[in-house]
Amino acid sequence: MKVAVIGMGLMGGSLSLLLKKHRIATHIIGVENNPEHAAIALNLGLADSIETLISAIENAQLIFLAVPVDVAIELLPIMMPLVKEQIVSDTGSTKLAICKLANSLPNRQQFVAAHPMWGTENSGPQSASDQAFKGRTLVICEAEKSSEKARQLIEYIYTQLGMHILNMNAADHDLHAAYISHVSHIAAYALANTVLEKERDDETIFQLASGGFESTVRLAKSNADMWVPIFKQNKENVLDVLNEHISQLRKFKSCLEKENYTLLHQLILQANKVRRILK
Amino acid sequence: MKVAVIGMGLMGGSLSLLLKKHRIATHIIGVENNPEHAAIALNLGLADSIETLISAIENAQLIFLAVPVDVAIELLPIMMPLVKEQIVSDTGSTKLAICKLANSLPNRQQFVAAHPMWGTENSGPQSASDQAFKGRTLVICEAEKSSEKARQLIEYIYTQLGMHILNMNAADHDLHAAYISHVSHIAAYALANTVLEKERDDETIFQLASGGFESTVRLAKSNADMWVPIFKQNKENVLDVLNEHISQLRKFKSCLEKENYTLLHQLILQANKVRRILK
Numbered sequence: 110m111k112v113a114v115i116g117m118g119l120m121g122g123s124l125s126l127l128l129k130k131h132r133i134a135t136h137i138i139g140v141e142n143n144p145e146h147a148a149i150a151l152n153l154g155l156a157d158s159i160e161t162l163i164s165a166i167e168n169a170q171l172i173f174l175a176v177p178v179d180v181a182i183e184l185l186p187i188m189m190p191l192v193k194e195q196i197v198s199d200t201g202s203t204k205l206a207i208c209k210l211a212n213s214l215p216n217r218q219q220f221v222a223a224h225p226m227w228g229t230e231n232s233g234p235q236s237a238s239d240q241a242f243k244g245r246t247l248v249i250c251e252a253e254k255s256s257e258k259a260r261q262l263i264e265y266i267y268t269q270l271g272m273h274i275l276n277m278n279a280a281d282h283d284l285h286a287a288y289i290s291h292v293s294h295i296a297a298y299a300l301a302n303t304v305l306e307k308e309r310d311d312e313t314i315f316q317l318a319s320g321g322f323e324s325t326v327r328l329a330k331s332n333a334d335m336w337v338p339i340f341k342q343n344k345e346n347v348l349d350v351l352n353e354h355i356s357q358l359r360k361f362k363s364c365l366e367k368e369n370y371t372l373l374h375q376l377i378l379q380a381n382k383v384r385r386i387l388k
Numbered sequence: 389m390k391v392a393v394i395g396m397g398l399m400g401g402s403l404s405l406l407l408k409k410h411r412i413a414t415h416i417i418g419v420e421n422n423p424e425h426a427a428i429a430l431n432l433g434l435a436d437s438i439e440t441l442i443s444a445i446e447n448a449q450l451i452f453l454a455v456p457v458d459v460a461i462e463l464l465p466i467m468m469p470l471v472k473e474q475i476v477s478d479t480g481s482t483k484l485a486i487c488k489l490a491n492s493l494p495n496r497q498q499f500v501a502a503h504p505m506w507g508t509e510n511s512g513p514q515s516a517s518d519q520a521f522k523g524r525t526l527v528i529c530e531a532e533k534s535s536e537k538a539r540q541l542i543e544y545i546y547t548q549l550g551m552h553i554l555n556m557n558a559a560d561h562d563l564h565a566a567y568i569s570h571v572s573h574i575a576a577y578a579l580a581n582t583v584l585e586k587e588r589d590d591e592t593i594f595q596l597a598s599g600g601f602e603s604t605v606r607l608a609k610s611n612a613d614m615w616v617p618i619f620k621q622n623k624e625n626v627l628d629v630l631n632e633h634i635s636q637l638r639k640f641k642s643c644l645e646k647e648n649y650t651l652l653h654q655l656i657l658q659a660n661k662v663r664r665i666l667k
Contacts, residue, residue, distance in 0.1 A: 333656035
C-alpha cells in the first residue's frame, strides 16, 4: 500500500518507520515543508519520496496527517475535497476542533479522527523511533462518522503497531487529555522556569540534579510549535485543570505556612494513590 | 571493615549492598526498628546482622545514618557521645539542621555531614539497588569541621561507588536542594492530586496515561515519612521556591486567559533551555 505521511516529525517519522517495518506500507510518500527535515527523512529511509501535498494525496491510498494541530486545521479543508477512495487519519492531541471541521468538509466518511497517545520530549525526523506506540492507547473519536472500511483499516494498522483502541467522543477526549497530558506539560514548563529563574548557576543545577528532577522536568523540553496550538485549541479545559493544579499547590503552601504537617502528610498519602494506577 | 548502617531503607539498603559488592565492608550491622524491614534486609543479604543502635555503634568502625531527617536529629545526640574512633556520616536531604546539631555534640570531628544525591520514588529494603549513587553527586557540608581522616574515608568510599564529591556550606545546600529537588516533589504530589481530583475514573487515567504523565508524576509515589520532615526542616527555602513556582504557573494561566500565545510561546522557549543542562 502506498501511504502518504504529511509531516515528517517525531510522530510522522515514527509512523513511517513502523509502517515499513510491519510491511503495511510498500512506499512512503513524505510531505514536509522544512527542507532540512525532508532531507533527514529521506536519508533515514523514513520516506521513499518527498512530494507536494497535492501529489501525495493523488498518489497514496492512505494518508496520515501528522502535523501540529493548528496546521492540521489548515490542511484538512485543502485535503478532503481532493480525496476519492483514499482514507485520511490524523494524529493530533486535540480532537474537538478537527472533528467539528471534518464534519463540515466533503468525504467525512473517508476520515478517521485519531490520537495515538504516545510521544517523547523530542521532535523532528531524527527522533523517530521504532519503539513508538507499542502498548499505548489509540483514541478514535466520532468513529460512527467514518466508514466501516476506513475505521477498520486504521484500527487494524495501529493494532499491528501494538496499540489498544479506545472509542471516545471528541469533547470527552479533550477533557481527559487536558487532565492527563496537557497539564503535565504546563507543570513541567513552569517547573523548569522556576528552577532556571531561581538557580542562575547552570553548573550547580547540572551537578545537583538527580533522577527526580530530570524526570519531572523532562517534558519541559517539548516543542513550542507543537504545544502552543494544543493549549490554544483546548484552552477552556486546560485552564480548568490549571486552576485546580494551582489550588492543589496552594494547599501544600498553606500546610508549610501554618506548619500543619499532619495535613501535609495526608496530602502526600493522597498523592501516593497514583501507585494504584501507574505501576 | 565492620560497617553499621542505621536504617535499612532504600538508601541504607543500597549503601549496604554496594559496600559489600565493592568489598569495603566485611560485615554490615543493620539497625532497623521495623521488624519486617529487618527481616527483608537479612533475607536479601543487605545486613549480616541486625543489632541495637548501641551495640552497632560499639561494634562498627564506620557508621552510616540513613534514616528520615527528623529521626536523624533524634539519633545523632544519642550516637555522638558513644563514639570513640568510629566515623559517622549521614545521608540526609537537608543539611543545615543536622550540621547545627552536630556542632553542639561531642566528637564533631568524627562526623561527616553528607548528602548522596540519589533516590527513587520507592522505599524500603526491597527497593535497594546496586545501581544506586553511580554518576551522581555527593555533597559534603562543613567538611572543615570533620577530621581529615573522617572526610577522606567518606570521600574515598563514595568515589568508589562512582560519585563526584562537591563541597558546599549547609545553608547553600539546603537552598539549592529546595530549588532542584524538593520543589519537584511538591510539584509531582500536587499534579497527582490534581489528576486524581479531576479524573475520578482510574481506568481512564490508566488507559490514557502516556509516558509524559508517568514521568512527571513519578515522584508523587515518594514516601511521606521521608518527605514531610524534609519539607519541615527546609520550610523557608521550600516556601520561597513554591511561591516562585505558583507565580510561574500563573504566567501560563494568564497567557491562556488573555489569549497571548506569543508570550506563551516565549515561556515555553525559556523552559526549553533546560536542554542545555539536562541531556
